[in-house]
Amino acid sequence: MSMETIEFDGARQDTVMRILDVAETLFRHYGYSKTNVADIARELGMSTANIYRFFASKVEIHQALCSRMLGASYDLALRSAALPMSASERLRRYALDQHRQTMETMMDEEKVHEMVIVAIERDWHVIERHIDRLNDLVASMIAEGIAAGEFLDQDPHIAAKCFGAATVTLCHPQMAAQCVAKENRAQPEDLVDFAVRALKP
Numbered sequence: 001m002s003m004e005t006i007e008f009d010g011a012r013q014d015t016v017m018r019i020l021d022v023a024e025t026l027f028r029h030y031g032y033s034k035t036n037v038a039d040i041a042r043e044l045g046m047s048t049a050n051i052y053r054f055f056a057s058k059v060e061i062h063q064a065l066c067s068r069m070l071g072a073s074y075d076l077a078l079r080s081a082a083l084p085m086s087a088s089e090r091l092r093r094y095a096l097d098q099h100r101q102t103m104e105t106m107m108d109e110e111k112v113h114e115m116v117i118v119a120i121e122r123d124w125h126v127i128e129r130h131i132d133r134l135n136d137l138v139a140s141m142i143a144e145g146i147a148a149g150e151f152l153d154q155d156p157h158i159a160a161k162c163f164g165a166a167t168v169t170l171c172h173p174q175m176a177a178q179c180v181a182k183e184n185r186a187q188p189e190d191l192v193d194f195a196v197r198a199l200k201p
Contacts, residue, residue, distance in 0.1 A: 087145030
């Protein structure tokens, strides 16, 4: 690969990241439905046609944003799974870290909820891939716990899906928003402890 190609690819990637950064800011501030490609171009000081050189539509921009946000979530999950502790403690850390990230990055603006709804309605394959990756990661932790005698002998993939379903209110922005500071809802730590205990003999 020539130096010219490397420089071009680097410049292109920089432009893509700038577009995504501005799009995310506008989506969070004004909402997805009230933001169009022209608004993003105007904020960047470039033409709408130039945006279309990198993304075919606003939906494609949103898909890329979803992938980026979910990628950060998966990276956090990988770090939790690699911690030098028991499978039980790693599962606790994984679930509570996902909850903390949701609260810190997804709950700061009301418009984020609209982004989630749009993602579910239009970009479901992006979220499905993310859920599959998380399930595989949780299944690997559960399998290690089974091998160590911490957990019941069971299908780790089924157990991972059940663990995810039991703790979904911690990482789904809309569900988390509805459960915040409500006394008749389980506290995150209690919910995670309950889900981990269900895996044990």
